[in-house]
Amino acid sequence: xxxxxxxxxxxxxxxxxxxxxxRVCVTGLSGxxxxxxxxxxxxxxxxxxxxxxxxxxxxxxSRILGVKxxxxxxxxxxEFPYKEAISALESHQWPxxxxxxxxxxxxxxxxxxxxWLKRIQPHSHLNIDIIDYxxxxxxxxxxxxxNFITWSKQFYEWANKKPQSKLADDWHQSVNNLLKAPSSxxxxxLLAKEFRQFLVRCKDSSEGIHLIQPGRFILPGDLDGAPxxxxxxxxxxxxxxDELAEKLEQRFNYYRDNIVxxxxxxxxxxxxxxxxxxxxxxxxxxxxxSYRELQQTLSKLITSFDYGQTNWFKRMFQPKINKLIIASSxxxxxxxxxxxxxxxxxxxxxxxxxxxxxxxGIDVATVVFSAIQVTEPVLAEHESKKxxxxxxxxFENNKEVINYPGKIxxxxxxxxxxxxxxxxxxxxxxxxLATDKQLPHHRMDRLIELLxxxxxx
Amino acid sequence: xxxQPIKFDSQSVKVETSQLxxxxxxxxxxxxxxxxxxxxxxxxxxxxxxxxxxRWLKWFGISFGSLVVTAAIFESWQFIQELFAISRVLGITxxxxxxxxxxxxFGTLISGRIKSKRLEYRKSIQQKLSSYSNxxxxxxxxxxxxxxxxxxxxxxxxxxxxxxxxxxxxxxHNDSELIQIYNNQVLNGLDQLALEAIRKHATESALMVxxxxxxxxxxALVAWRSSRMxxxxxxxxxxxxxxxxxxxxxxxxxxxxxxxxASEFVAEAGVELLGKxxxxxxxxxxxxxxxxxxxxxxxxxxxxxxxxxxxxxEDNKPKLGQIRKSITNKILSMxxxxxxxxxxxxxxx
Numbered sequence: 001x002x003x004x005x006x007x008x009x010x011x012x013x014x015x016x017x018x019x020x021x022x023r024v025c026v027t028g029l030s031g032x033x034x035x036x037x038x039x040x041x042x043x044x045x046x047x048x049x050x051x052x053x054x055x056x057x058x059x060x061x062s063r064i065l066g067v068k069x070x071x072x073x074x075x076x077x078x079e080f081p082y083k084e085a086i087s088a089l090e091s092h093q094w095p096x097x098x099x100x101x102x103x104x105x106x107x108x109x110x111x112x113x114x115x116w117l118k119r120i121q122p123h124s125h126l127n128i129d130i131i132d133y134x135x136x137x138x139x140x141x142x143x144x145x146x147n148f149i150t151w152s153k154q155f156y157e158w159a160n161k162k163p164q165s166k167l168a169d170d171w172h173q174s175v176n177n178l179l180k181a182p183s184s185x186x187x188x189x190l191l192a193k194e195f196r197q198f199l200v201r202c203k204d205s206s207e208g209i210h211l212i213q214p215g216r217f218i219l220p221g222d223l224d225g226a227p228x229x230x231x232x233x234x235x236x237x238x239x240x241x242d243e244l245a246e247k248l249e250q251r252f253n254y255y256r257d258n259i260v261x262x263x264x265x266x267x268x269x270x271x272x273x274x275x276x277x278x279x280x281x282x283x284x285x286x287x288x289x290s291y292r293e294l295q296q297t298l299s300k301l302i303t304s305f306d307y308g309q310t311n312w313f314k315r316m317f318q319p320k321i322n323k324l325i326i327a328s329s330x331x332x333x334x335x336x337x338x339x340x341x342x343x344x345x346x347x348x349x350x351x352x353x354x355x356x357x358x359x360x361g362i363d364v365a366t367v368v369f370s371a372i373q374v375t376e377p378v379l380a381e382h383e384s385k386k387x388x389x390x391x392x393x394x395f396e397n398n399k400e401v402i403n404y405p406g407k408i409x410x411x412x413x414x415x416x417x418x419x420x421x422x423x424x425x426x427x428x429x430x431x432x433l434a435t436d437k438q439l440p441h442h443r444m445d446r447l448i449e450l451l452x453x454x455x456x457x
Numbered sequence: 458x459x460x461q462p463i464k465f466d467s468q469s470v471k472v473e474t475s476q477l478x479x480x481x482x483x484x485x486x487x488x489x490x491x492x493x494x495x496x497x498x499x500x501x502x503x504x505x506x507x508x509x510x511x512r513w514l515k516w517f518g519i520s521f522g523s524l525v526v527t528a529a530i531f532e533s534w535q536f537i538q539e540l541f542a543i544s545r546v547l548g549i550t551x552x553x554x555x556x557x558x559x560x561x562x563f564g565t566l567i568s569g570r571i572k573s574k575r576l577e578y579r580k581s582i583q584q585k586l587s588s589y590s591n592x593x594x595x596x597x598x599x600x601x602x603x604x605x606x607x608x609x610x611x612x613x614x615x616x617x618x619x620x621x622x623x624x625x626x627x628x629x630h631n632d633s634e635l636i637q638i639y640n641n642q643v644l645n646g647l648d649q650l651a652l653e654a655i656r657k658h659a660t661e662s663a664l665m666v667x668x669x670x671x672x673x674x675x676x677a678l679v680a681w682r683s684s685r686m687x688x689x690x691x692x693x694x695x696x697x698x699x700x701x702x703x704x705x706x707x708x709x710x711x712x713x714x715x716x717x718x719a720s721e722f723v724a725e726a727g728v729e730l731l732g733k734x735x736x737x738x739x740x741x742x743x744x745x746x747x748x749x750x751x752x753x754x755x756x757x758x759x760x761x762x763x764x765x766x767x768x769x770x771e772d773n774k775p776k777l778g779q780i781r782k783s784i785t786n787k788i789l790s791m792x793x794x795x796x797x798x799x800x801x802x803x804x805x806x
Contacts, residue, residue, distance in 0.1 A: 052625045054638045336629045337595040370629075377628045380465060387463070399466070406462040424462035442629040 020455055021127045025268060025321075027301070028277030029210055030135035033329035033371055035095045037277060038104070038132050039085040040371035042069070043439045044448065045106055051438040053445035058456035063111040065123065072105035072129060080104035080132050089372070089439070092430045100221055101133040101267065114457045126455050131267055136203075136215040139297070140260040141304045143213060148249040152233035155213070162289040163207035171198040175235065188230055188247070195232035208286030211297040214255060228254050273323050273451050276302065280328040280346055281425035284408065288418035295349050302353040323363045325450050326350055331442050332370040333425050334405060335388035336377050341408040343368045348412045365450050370442035374428045378402060395427035573705040575696045582766050590633035598632035602639050605766045608695035609643075613650070618643045640767050648761070648775065651693045655757030656780050658686035663750030663784045664791065667743050675749070683707075683753050687760050694764035710759045743788050750784040751777070 028034045044051055045067045053059045069082075080102040085095035109125045112118045143151065159168045174194045196217045202209040203218055216223055223229055231251040234240055278298065283291045302324075328346045331339055347354070347366045354364050375392030380402050389404045406423040413421065433439065533555060541548035582601060589598045609615050622642045626635055662682040666675050687706055691698045698706050758775050762768070769775070 054625045054641065055634070060641060332629070336631065339629070339631060340593050340595070373629070382463060382465075389463075389465070402465040404463045404465075422461055424464060426464070 020124075021129065022272045022452055022455060023129045023131075024451055025131060025271040025274045026277065027138055027274060028135050029138065029279070029297070030097065031282070032135060032277040032279045034132055034135060034277055035085065035098050036371040037275075037329065038080060038130055039082060039089075039095055040439050040441055040444055041130065041448070042080075042082050042104065042106065043086070043435075044441065044444050045108065047436075047438040053448065055443070055445040056448045057453055058110055058113075059445070059448075061113070063113060063456065065109040065111060067106060067108050070105050070107045070127070072103055074103060077101060077103045077131075080130065086435050089430055089433055090435050092432070094430060098132050098134045099219055101131065103132070104130050106130070110456050112457060117457055124457075126452065128452060133267065134215070134219050134221075136212065136219045137263065138215065138301065139211060139213050140215045141264060142300045143256055143260055144264070145304070146256075148252040151213075151252065153236060155233040156235050158211060161293070163205070163286075163293070164202050164209050166207075167201045167205060168198065171195065172235075175232070176238065188244070191232050192230040196229075206286070208282050208290030208294070210290075210294045211300070214260075216255070216259065223259070227251070228259065231255070271321055273325070274321050275325045275327060275447070275451060278326065278328050278346060278350075279330065280342060280349075281330055281333055281405075281423075283349075284345075284406075284423040285425050288415055291349070291418070298350060299353040302350070303356055321362065323365075323450070324357055325365050325367060325447065326354070327367040327369055327447060329369060329371055330425075331368045332373040332375045332392075333390060333403075333428065334368075334408065335390055337388050338408050339368050341410045344410040345408050367443060367447055367450065369444060369447055371439070371444065372430070372433075373440040373442055374431055380404070392428040393431055395429045398429060401426070569698075572696070572698055576691070576698065576706060576709075576763070579694075579696050579764060579766060583768055586636055586767050590636045593631055593633055595631045598635045599626075602635065605695065606643070609647070610695075612692045612695050612697060613647065615643060615646065618646050636767060640773070644765065644767060645773070647693055648765075648773070651690050651757070651761050652775055652780070654689045654693065655686065655754050655761075656783055658682050658689070659750040659754040659757065659780060660784050660787050662753050663746040663788055665746075666749045667746030667788055667791070675745070679749055679753065683756050686753065686757050690757060690760045691764050694761070694766070696764055706760065706763065709763055710756055746788055747781075747785055750788075751781055754780040754784070 026034050026037060044053060046069070048059060048064055048067055051059075058064055078100065081095075082104065088095045106128045107125055108128065109123060112122060112124050117124075146154065159165060159171070171194060175191065199212050199217050203212050212218055217229060220226075220229060228251055231248045234245070234248065276298070278294075283294050326346060328342060331342065334342055343366055346368065350366075354366075358364050375390040378389055378391045379386045380389045381387070382404070387404050389402045391400065391402045393399065394401045403424065403426055405425045406421065408423075409417070409421070537548055537552050537555070540551050582605060585601060586598060589601075606615070606619055610619075622639055625642065626638050630638065662678055665678045665682070669675055669678060684707070687710070688698060691706060754777060758777065761775065
């Protein structure tokens, strides 16, 4: 009898093990394509019956029985606006950029392959939680490790570097002027406003500036006008009154401890798989300074998510991320023969960060993909040579163009090479898409396989 | 500079949507020479094949061959002359027969040669495709795969899976992805077909050997069945071999079996021996049957490896285990049936 009872327990345990939940964390700076990715992912999954997904192995083996969207347990989080995104695409517009957090849960029912597990349970299901949030807020993550003084120091180091240094003059001037006078509450408010304007200038500039902290200054969400956002970094050469210093530090700490920390704690705990989206094309367009800045920003982000023993993230949230996928979207903007070069470029850019994460025993993969394909590859004749280009509708003027964006290098470039080589990756508008079937894509199947493929035992 | 960006108005330039031309040929040194023995290699260094061949032996071969041919011509000339002396009609008939024999012989030889050339070409395709998928090229594999599909279509109706492949593959896939898709969607079905053929022939010959009373008959059976199997498998993979070509194929399969066998044998031997010992407890003739069945299925799997345009990787390599199981089951069930009929006979007594 005892054996039978133990056996039953073991079966139950296995059973529970088979009904799995997986939390996918889609990280990426604003404009890196998170919303498009989630929309496309849901479209591929929900239309999987007739979809072409050859590299999602469970699907290729026709073991996927059905997929549906189900309600999730965190009822206070709004649902990801999938329908809105689809109808936006239908009317030839890109889905709106995210301004608040949202979630979606998808359940996939599949046939079990493993011959031992199959005897216990022929069918199983996998729940996938996908979370979308503004990319701007992600940049607050490194703040968790800083205090007001170290943050101020870091900020001014950053602000003196190209390309953002060109935009910082106004800010330097106002901070120097206003801090001379005794500061009242209204002065603080005014300076905070100016600080915010500087950040917005950086964000809106065409130079490709990424590390814009704190994120809520750009996209306050429900914090608009709250006094917690009334602080700013103070340069070390300016002496300010103790009272002011205390006030600023208090607000910074409040921001860090009561806004940033709960945000990451709530949404990034128990994340199993992390996908980091990077917009490589923008950097190639903007040149060397932007490249270096993005490289540093991403390294900071990746190592903040770090998985090692001594890291605060580990101590606090005990994450169990076991796979990091670094992906560059918009591959359809690049002629397909250059996709390998694009992947090599991405890999070269993040080689240090990748190395550090790999050292922790985390699998790292790099992929070049396109969530929603809006162009098609063509061969154009140019100077009696055939040139691999892409054809699509240009976003700016709605005209059909054929674009050769330039040659992406497979080896890291020197500063001189960066200045010699020009790129012209243009934005494309959404063409006519049939939304009742899967959205056209590049390699979404490979991403699905990398993200969740190993769960379909 | 040609790698600077250019933007065209879509009306102003001529475009085509086809894939890039096969500009670069695969480097010759990427294609390894055909292996006839285990290579001597360490740390990426490899001993080249000895280029020296025995000059005396060559001389001997040529002169001996010419001697035989001359003798044959002389003999037949004399033979026909003698026949003419007897009767004109007889002479003409025999002469015509002789000519037709010579023509047919040459024809067979040449067509066999052509078909075995096709097998060699298949090997070069195999190497080309594997170098494409290792080097992550773009736009070269599609052409080769189309060529291979045409060859398949002459022997097997794969139009359905081929349509599925064409639907799945698009211009954004690079060569290694294309090859993978082709492998999964088209070749997988053919593999199943080939395995089924192997299973059929192996089981048949296992049964025949188990039932045949003569050792010499066993040998003939094995030779006959395995030759049929080679023909079937080579047809499934779109490079059918004639009797002459099959000899070349058999030689290749045998060398491969010897080379690959060493490692595979260690892995499989334990299981095989176990299977055999179970059978041996029943009858030694049955055990021989199972042994022959396994040998033939190993031959079959090696043939698959030679004929398949894309090399197997570790995941989709066909396993001997399943075939072995089906052979053993078949033979054992036959034994049981025999036992039952014997018992029935006893009961009747």
